Amino acid sequence: MSVMYILIGCSLFLALCALGAFIWIVKSGQMDDDYTPSIRILFDDLKSKPESTGDTKP
Amino acid sequence: MKITFKTNQITCYHCGDKTVAEPVVVDAHEFCCEGCSRVYQIISSNNLCDYYLIQNSPGLKVPLLSGKFNYLDDAQVKQRLIDFTDEQITKVTFFIPIMHCSSCIWLLEHLYKLDEAVVNSRVNFLKKHLTVTYKNKESSLRKMVELLASIGYEPAINLNDIETEGRKSADRKLIYRIGVAAFCFGNIMLISFPEYFGLDAFTKSAFSRFFGYLNMALSVPVFFYSASDYFTTAFKGLQKRHIGIDVPLALGIFVLFVRSSYEVISHTGIGYFDTHAGLVFFLLIGKWFQQKTFDTLSFERDYKSYFPVAVTTVKDGNEETMPVTNLTIGHRIIIKNNELIPADSILVQGEANIDFSFVTGETSPLPKVPGEVIYAGGKQLGSTIELEVVKKVSQSYLTQLWNNEQFTKDNASPIQSFQQVVSRYFTFGLLLVAFGSAIWWLIVNPSLALNAFTSVLIIACPCALALSSPFALGTAMRILGKFKFYLKSPEVVEQIAEIDTMVFDKTGTITQPAESSITYLGELLYDEEKTWISSLVKHSVHPLSKKIKNYLGERPHLPTSNFTEFNGRGVEGKVVGNKIRIGSYAYIFPMHEPMGFSGENPDVLATRVYIELNGKVPGYFQIKHSYRNGLKKVLALFNLKYNLYLLSGDNESERSRLTEYFGDSDRLFFRQSPLEKLQFIERLQNEGKRVLMVGDGLNDAGALKAGNVGISVTENTAHFAPASDVIMDASMFEKLPAFIQLSRNTLRVIHWSFVISLLYNVVGLSFAVQGTLSPLIAAILMPLSSVTVIGFTTVATTIFAKNGGLK
Numbered sequence: 048m049s050v051m052y053i054l055i056g057c058s059l060f061l062a063l064c065a066l067g068a069f070i071w072i073v074k075s076g077q078m079d080d081d082y083t084p085s086i087r088i089l090f091d092d093l094k095s096k097p098e099s100t101g102d103t104k105p
Numbered sequence: 106m107k108i109t110f111k112t113n114q115i116t117c118y119h120c121g122d123k124t125v126a127e128p129v130v131v132d133a134h135e136f137c138c139e140g141c142s143r144v145y146q147i148i149s150s151n152n153l154c155d156y157y158l159i160q161n162s163p164g165l166k167v168p169l170l171s172g173k174f175n176y177l178d179d180a181q182v183k184q185r186l187i188d189f190t191d192e193q194i195t196k197v198t199f200f201i202p203i204m205h206c207s208s209c210i211w212l213l214e215h216l217y218k219l220d221e222a223v224v225n226s227r228v229n230f231l232k233k234h235l236t237v238t239y240k241n242k243e244s245s246l247r248k249m250v251e252l253l254a255s256i257g258y259e260p261a262i263n264l265n266d267i268e269t270e271g272r273k274s275a276d277r278k279l280i281y282r283i284g285v286a287a288f289c290f291g292n293i294m295l296i297s298f299p300e301y302f303g304l305d306a307f308t309k310s311a312f313s314r315f316f317g318y319l320n321m322a323l324s325v326p327v328f329f330y331s332a333s334d335y336f337t338t339a340f341k342g343l344q345k346r347h348i349g350i351d352v353p354l355a356l357g358i359f360v361l362f363v364r365s366s367y368e369v370i371s372h373t374g375i376g377y378f379d380t381h382a383g384l385v386f387f388l389l390i391g392k393w394f395q396q397k398t399f400d401t402l403s404f405e406r407d408y409k410s411y412f413p414v415a416v417t418t419v420k421d422g423n424e425e426t427m428p429v430t431n432l433t434i435g436h437r438i439i440i441k442n443n444e445l446i447p448a449d450s451i452l453v454q455g456e457a458n459i460d461f462s463f464v465t466g467e468t469s470p471l472p473k474v475p476g477e478v479i480y481a482g483g484k485q486l487g488s489t490i491e492l493e494v495v496k497k498v499s500q501s502y503l504t505q506l507w508n509n510e511q512f513t514k515d516n517a518s519p520i521q522s523f524q525q526v527v528s529r530y531f532t533f534g535l536l537l538v539a540f541g542s543a544i545w546w547l548i549v550n551p552s553l554a555l556n557a558f559t560s561v562l563i564i565a566c567p568c569a570l571a572l573s574s575p576f577a578l579g580t581a582m583r584i585l586g587k588f589k590f591y592l593k594s595p596e597v598v599e600q601i602a603e604i605d606t607m608v609f610d611k612t613g614t615i616t617q618p619a620e621s622s623i624t625y626l627g628e629l630l631y632d633e634e635k636t637w638i639s640s641l642v643k644h645s646v647h648p649l650s651k652k653i654k655n656y657l658g659e660r661p662h663l664p665t666s667n668f669t670e671f672n673g674r675g676v677e678g679k680v681v682g683n684k685i686r687i688g689s690y691a692y693i694f695p696m697h698e699p700m701g702f703s704g705e706n707p708d709v710l711a712t713r714v715y716i717e718l719n720g721k722v723p724g725y726f727q728i729k730h731s732y733r734n735g736l737k738k739v740l741a742l743f744n745l746k747y748n749l750y751l752l753s754g755d756n757e758s759e760r761s762r763l764t765e766y767f768g769d770s771d772r773l774f775f776r777q778s779p780l781e782k783l784q785f786i787e788r789l790q791n792e793g794k795r796v797l798m799v800g801d802g803l804n805d806a807g808a809l810k811a812g813n814v815g816i817s818v819t820e821n822t823a824h825f826a827p828a829s830d831v832i833m834d835a836s837m838f839e840k841l842p843a844f845i846q847l848s849r850n851t852l853r854v855i856h857w858s859f860v861i862s863l864l865y866n867v868v869g870l871s872f873a874v875q876g877t878l879s880p881l882i883a884a885i886l887m888p889l890s891s892v893t894v895i896g897f898t899t900v901a902t903t904i905f906a907k908n909g910g911l912k
Contacts, residue, residue, distance in 0.1 A: 051312065055319070059292060066288040073280050083230040086207045087214070091155065 119145050121162030144256050151218045156208050163208030164257055174254070175426045176415030177247035177262075182428070186246065186262065188236070194224060197246060198236045199253065199260035204228070213258060220244065220252050235260070263410050279396065283389045286331040289323045290382035296320055297379045301881055317369040320378040328362045332385045350528035350571050353535055357566025358385060364559045377563060380883045384568050387891045395575035395595050397582065404593040404828060408482065408504050408803055412447050416440075419491065429498050436494045440485045448481050448494045449501040455490030459483035464503055464803050482803060506779045506807045522599050523855055524574045528567065535565050542874040553876035560878040564869035568887060569862030569894040573855050574599075577898040581851040584906045589834030590844050597830045599855075600814050601848040603795050607743055608786060608808065610800035611753035611763075614818050617731050617835075623656045627724010634718060636660045637680040642687060644668045645676045649714055653687075653726055675714075686717040693717050732766075735839035740766045742842045748794070752777045752785060754804055783807030799841075803827050843909045850905040857901070858894045865890035 072078060118134035119141035128135040129142040132149065136142040144164055148156055156163060176182055189196040204213065210228045213235050217223040222244035226237045235258075237249055253260055296316045332355075339355035342348060358381065365376025417439040418427045424439065429447040432438070437453065440446055446459070457473035464482040473479055479492065481501040498504060543558035578595035585592060592598065609615055630638075640663040642650040668678035675688015686693060693715040715725040743749055750772045751763060757775045764770045774785065782800075786808045789796050798805065798812030801819060806827040809815030815829035818838065833841075869886050872878040906912065 048310075048312075052315075055296070058295070062288055062292055066284060069284045070281055073277050073284070078280070080229045080231060083210060083228050086210055086230065089207075090159075090211055090214075 116162060117141050117164075118157065119162065119164035121164075147219065147256060148212070153212065153215055153218055156212045159208040159211055160206045163206050163212075174247045174250050176428065177250055178245065179415075179428070182414065183246050190241070193241060194238050195241055195246070196236065196238045197249065198234050199250075199262075201233055201235050201253070201258050201260050203258060204230065204233050204235075209258070212256065216252070219256070220248075222248070262414060263412060279389065279393055282331040282334075283386070283393060285326050286382060286386040286389055289327045289331075290379070290386045293320050293323050293379045293382050296323075297375070297880075297884070300375055301884070313375065314369075314372065317375045320376065321366055321369050324362060324365070324378045324381055327382045327385050328358070331389060332358050335388070348529045348532050350524055350531075350567060353528065353532045353565070353567050354388065354571055356562055357568075360559050360562040361566070364563070375880060377880050377883050380563070380880070380887045383884070383888050383891075384566060387568060387888070387895075388571055391572040391575040391895075394579045397579060397595070404830070404832065408507065408806075411445070411482075411803070412498070413445055416444075416447055432494055432498055434494055434496065438492050438494060439489060440492060441489045442485060442487060444485055446479055446481055446483050446485065446492065448498045449496040450479055450481075450492035450494045452477050452479055453491045453493050456488055457485060457490050458487045460486050503779065503803060506783070509780070509783060509807060522574070522596060523852065523859075524570070527570070527859060531567055531570065535562070535567075538565070538870060538874070545874075546876065550876075557874055557876040560873035560876065561870060564873045564878055564883060564886065565866050566887075567862065567866075569865060569890040570859060572891055573858035573862060573894050573898050576895050577851050577854045577858065577902050580899045580902040581847055581906070584903065584911055585844055585847065588840060588844070588911055589837050590840070591832045593830045597814060598848045598851050600795075600830070601797065601845055602852040604747070604797040604813055606748040606750070606789055606794040606796045608750045608752055608789070608796060608798045608812070610782075610798075610802070610805045610808075611751060611759070612755055613801040614799055614805075615732055615736055615751075615838075617733055623652050623726055623728045625656075625724060625726050627722075630723060634723075636663060637683055637685055637718070638687065638716060640665055640680050641668070641676060641678050641685050644678070645670055649728065650676065650687075652728060653714065656726070683719055685719075687714060689713075690715055693722060733835070733838045737766060739839060739841055744768050747797075748772075750774065750785075750789075752782045752808065754778070754782075779804040779807050783811050786811040800827075800829075840911070843911055846909050847902075847906050847911060850909070851902050854898055854901045854905065858898050861897060862890055862894055865893070 115128060115135050117128070117137035119136055128137060129139060130136070131142045131145060134145065136145060141164060148154065177186075187195055187197045201213075204210070210230055213228050214226055216226040216237065220239075222239045222242075224238040224240060226235060228235050235253075239249055250260055250262070296319055299312070299316070335351050335355045335358060338349070339351040342351055361377050361381040361384070365378050365381060368374035368376040413429060415426050416429050416432065418425050418432075419437045419439055427436075432448055438447075438450065452473055452475045454475055457477075457479060458470045459473055459479055460470040461480075461483045464480070470486050471483075478495065480503060481496075481498070482503045496502075499508070539558050539561040542561055543554050546554040546557045575595065578598045581598045582592045582595045585598075635657050639654055639657045639660040642654050643662060644665060645651075663680050666679045668676065670676045671688065671692065675686060675692035677684070677686040677688075679685070690713060713725045713727050715722055740749065744767075749767050751767055751774065753773075753775050754777055755775060760770065760773055760775065763773055767773060777785065782805060786796050786798060790811070790813070796812045797814045797816065798808045799816045799818060800806075800809050801817055805817070809817055809827055809829040814831065816831040816833050817827055817829040818833050818835050820835045833844075837844075865886060869878070869882070872882055
């Protein structure tokens with residue numbers, strides 16, 4: 048049963064990683080704006096050739 | 106709101122407005138004006154035409170500007186606005202209220218295509234913020250703002266930004282605290298499972314002790330970090346001899362931690378660490394739920410948010426830009442079209458036509474002649490005027506309102522919230538039961554006394570009670586927000602529920618803006634007749650003439666002779682030989698009795714302008730000036746429950762009509778100055794009334810602030826609203842009774858949920874006083890009661906909202 052000590056240590060370590068990731072995400076400001084990125088991702092990249100017309104790739 | 110018509114009407118490719126007879130055509134696209142085509146050319150020459158593909162006609166009209174932003178070269182101004190700067194780059198955040206669609210985001214994030222100096226630009230759409238990073242060597246703050254203005258996205262920079270230093274950084278502490286509490290709560294629960302199931306193999310082994318210490322270790326951050334706010338607020342409250350909900354909460358958290366630690370260290374049990382962490386976690390969630398704010402709205406605006414930063418002054422014939430804070434008596438200032446007059450001044454020269462809609466909500470501009478005093482806050486429409494300042498900016502008729510003590514004192518609400526009232530009694534009751542059971546057990550069986558005492562404090566910890574208000578109020582606030590009734594904070598719901606008196610402003614609040622509708626009634630006019638009328642009214646500066654001219658649309662201008670204007674009555678003249686008279690009924694028919702308003706619709710106040718063509722009167726223009734939709738119904742409903750008053754800055758012309766609405770002529774007050782409005786509210790409050798003020802312009806700002814609740818009604822929530830507790834979209838005026846009813850019902854929900862949480866407490870206490878509270882019972886009761894209360898309050902509030910028509 049002493050394997051329990053290792054298992055609990057592992058589970059705590061993983062949970063700590065998740066907590067650390069959470070704090071890092073909040074700190075870096077990713078949670079501040081939950082709307083604009085959802086629109087930004089839908090924009091197409093600028094076409095490289097100036098003369099190309101309005102065809103847009105999905 | 107924009108209405109799009111499905112007709113063959115050609116609309117501007119850039120801004121979507123109807124184009125005039127001869128549109129500007131560029132690249133086979135029609136534009137309504139030179140400004141729009143110019144923006145299109147900037148965008149297309151930079152290969153950014155995707156802008157027009159994402160949304161149809163996304164653009165904004167661009168007025169021509171020059172030299173307007175020179176003040177941004179001032180070092181002091183720059184320092185206040187810039188977020189960060191070093192030798193190479195500068196980062197600055199602008200507030201751009203006009204961004205409205207995905208095309209806007211797209212264009213603003215591709216600024217680097219328009220100007221090579223831009224390193225990066227990022228939009229936060231909800232806050233309508235644009236953060237730009239640019240190279241110092243190639244650009245400047247002024248150039249950045251000019252770039253944005255040239256493509257139609259002029260940032261809003263006002264006196265407030267300059268006077269207050271730095272922007273508040275987002276407060277993320279609560280989120281961290283919740284994260285830590287959640288982490289510890291989850292792990293403690295996991296480790297406590299063997300105990301919950303009573304697995305002897307675990308509880309009797311060395312694991313039990315190990316788990317106990319592990320739980321204790323996990324509880325330390327919860328106690329010292331996540332819960333620390335409760336101890337400080339409880340302590341501060343006690344110092345002020347004020348017992349709030351924080352006192353029993355802090356007591357409960359403290360006792361939980363100390364007793365559990367004692368049990369673990371003395372090997373007498375495994376303690377209540379799971380309850381402890383869960384309690385703190387739920388409480389913090391409640392706090393977070395209550396913190397919801399409407400990012401794009403500002404509830405603290407005063408006149409500084411609307412006043413310009415700088416103004417053009419003239420000295421010995423030289424024009425110079427000067428910060429308005431430096432303006433003093435005697436300065437000569439130049440105000441161009443669409444600029445705001447920052448201080449009370451005397452008109453020296455030019456034709457002034459002042460729009461006071463910022464101040465009074467009235468949109469018809471007032472003409473002024475040289476020598477007249479023009480109050481600060483008006484906007485000049487038309488040609489450039491020169492003025493002499495007679496009062497400093499902060500001492501003007503309007504702005505001195507903000508020197509009143511209402512704006513300087515700490516605005517603690519005089520109404521105690523239900524939670525505050527209850528928690529005081531609750532705390533005393535709790536201590537009574539705790540000490541009572543301790544004394545009882547000291548007599549009967551002293552070994553159980555401490556156990557019973559601490560158990561009472563643990564189980565009676567008013568977690569559910571503390572959660573009921575945040576969740577009920579927070580839910581109500583979210584629902585109201587969906588209906589464009591934006592609250593400053595959830596507590597406002599409770600204050601709305603408590604009011605017994607309502608005071609309304611008139612212009613702009615219960616009336617619709619005067620720009621409303623103009624119609625022609627009578628015999629059909631030929632196109633050439635319309636052109637004659639248009640040519641004649643072009644010479645008149647009267648606001649009604651301008652409206653008629655706009656109504657008739659773009660027309661050629663025919664030569665006019667013998668033009669005469671009879672002030673306030675009408676105009677006459679000859680257009681290509683046809684005698685035309687336009688004016689009021691009394692002017693056109695001087696022999697007749699004056700006619701009343703149209704009797705068909707009591708909500709309509711109409712002004713009629715008659716026309717006479719070569720001695721014949723074919724009809725009249727009707728300009729409607731109407732009360733808001735459903736005003737009669739709204740006021741009739743309120744009249745049953747509340748004392749209603751009307752405070753208007755206007756004259757008494759509508760007294761008889763409004764008496765019908767308000768029921769009593771004594772409740773209507775006209776010609777009220779901003780300060781009188783404020784004092785009127787204070788007088789009502791001194792009589793013990795709890796007052797709701799509904800207003801709109803800056804002239805109501807004092808009354809809105811003084812009222813227990815201030816609601817500012819605005820046509821466009823992104824643009825203009827004075828400081829208040831609530832910002833309401835004008836289109837929702839009809840729903841005002843439903844909003845207030847929901848607030849009252851929410852308070853009832855809080856009362857009921859209080860009963861529920863008390864029931865849980867009674868069950869728990871029955872174990873506690875007997876000294877038989879096991880960790881398992883505590884671990885079940887605490888989350889169960891919290892979840893019940895959260896579920897009940899949110900569901901009940903939502904049902905009330907639905908039944909009240911808010912769905």
